[in-house]
Amino acid sequence: xxxxxxxxxxxxxxxxxxxxxxxxxxxxxxxxxxxxxxxxxxxxxxxxxxxxxxxxxxxxxxxxxxxxxxxxxxxxxxxxxxxxxxxxxxxxxxxxxxxxxxxxxxxxxxxxxxxxxxxxxxxxxxxxxxxxxxxxxxxxxxxxxxxxxxxxxxxxxxxxxxxxxxxxxxxxxxxxxxxxxxxxxxxxxxxxxxxxxxxxxxxxxxxxxxxxxxxxxxxxxxxxxxxxxxxxxxxxxxxxxxxxxxxxxxxxxxxxxxxxxxxxxxxxxxxxxxxxxxxxxxxxxxxxxxxxxxxxxxxxxxx
Numbered sequence: 254x255x256x257x258x259x260x261x262x263x264x265x266x267x268x269x270x271x272x273x274x275x276x277x278x279x280x281x282x283x284x285x286x287x288x289x290x291x292x293x294x295x296x297x298x299x300x301x302x303x304x305x306x307x308x309x310x311x312x313x314x315x316x317x318x319x320x321x322x323x324x325x326x327x328x329x330x331x332x333x334x335x336x337x338x339x340x341x342x343x344x345x346x347x348x349x350x351x352x353x354x355x356x357x358x359x360x361x362x363x364x365x366x367x368x369x370x371x372x373x374x375x376x377x378x379x380x381x382x383x384x385x386x387x388x389x390x391x392x393x394x395x396x397x398x399x400x401x402x403x404x405x406x407x408x409x410x411x412x413x414x415x416x417x418x419x420x421x422x423x424x425x426x427x428x429x430x431x432x433x434x435x436x437x438x439x440x441x442x443x444x445x446x447x448x449x450x451x452x453x454x455x456x457x458x459x460x461x462x463x464x465x466x467x468x469x470x471x472x473x474x475x476x477x478x479x480x481x482x483x484x485x486x487x488x489x490x491x492x493x494x495x496x497x498x499x500x501x502x503x504x505x506x507x508x509x510x511x512x513x514x515x516x517x518x519x520x521x522x523x524x525x526x527x528x529x530x531x532x533x534x535x536x537x538x539x540x541x542x543x544x545x546x547x548x549x550x551x552x553x554x555x556x
Contacts, residue, residue, distance in 0.1 A: 270530025
């Protein structure tokens with residue numbers, strides 16, 4: 254009997270910019286097989302870069318390479334289109350919400366923080382509840398655990414403010430052209446921290462609310478141990494940024510570039526695609542996700 258781990262969601266669950274061995278999805282399976290080889294664990298990854306939750310979305314598009322940002326298939330579609338017998342899935346790991354909000358919106362210094370908070374609640378709680386109820390209904394085996402992974406501070410008060418402007422154009426933000434507040438960098442950092450903190454609260458509450466509806470604690474929220482000191486441009490970065498010459502920092506640059514050329518027809522978006530690892534967990538960040546996940550797996554499965 255094999256142990257199947259299914260990974261749904263966006264670029265964080267996909268493992269943007271990482272080799273397959275570095276992704277936390279691979280680390281989970283490798284850990285199970287190393288210490289519990291009788292489980293014969295394997296993974297199915299349908300998460301991909303750019304995925305939105307997609308409540309109300311009607312567009313149907315085939316999946317492209319996971320490194321290429323694309324809203325489709327949405328996370329709801331990922332769930333509904335997952336092949337195979339749902340009862341054979343032992344573990345589901347899922348996230349979602351940041352792409353529905355929009356990283357450009359989060360990092361825009363003109364974004365009103367009350368509106369941002371309301372938007373976080375809408376997508377990281379309300380729409381996430383919709384996803385989680387669908388996941389729980391499809392993978393209805395009571396022994397199937399559903400783990401919801403949270404986000405992290407992409408930028409923080411420990412990020413070097415002189416380096417942050419190099420990252421912003423990759424998220425469609427320019428601080429040169431418009432009359433932004435006196436200190437736009439400080440506002441961007443504040444927005445980043447607000448998203449991190451309030452998405453954590455919203456996602457955790459979504460998990461609690463779904464468990465309450467189900468009448469059983471099948472779901473669990475897992476926050477990665479990534480702190481402000483581990484943000485991009487921080488002293489101990491566990492998040493990819495860009496180099497001084499705007500080149501990406503990850504290890505799959507060549508293969509992603511080929512995929513971007515193949516799957517992204519827009520020349521400007523293709524340039525962003527080339528650098529799509531920026532803002533995502535690097536190998537140490539992926540390790541932090543795994544480190545947060547494996548105690549939960551030990552407790553839930555007796556590993």
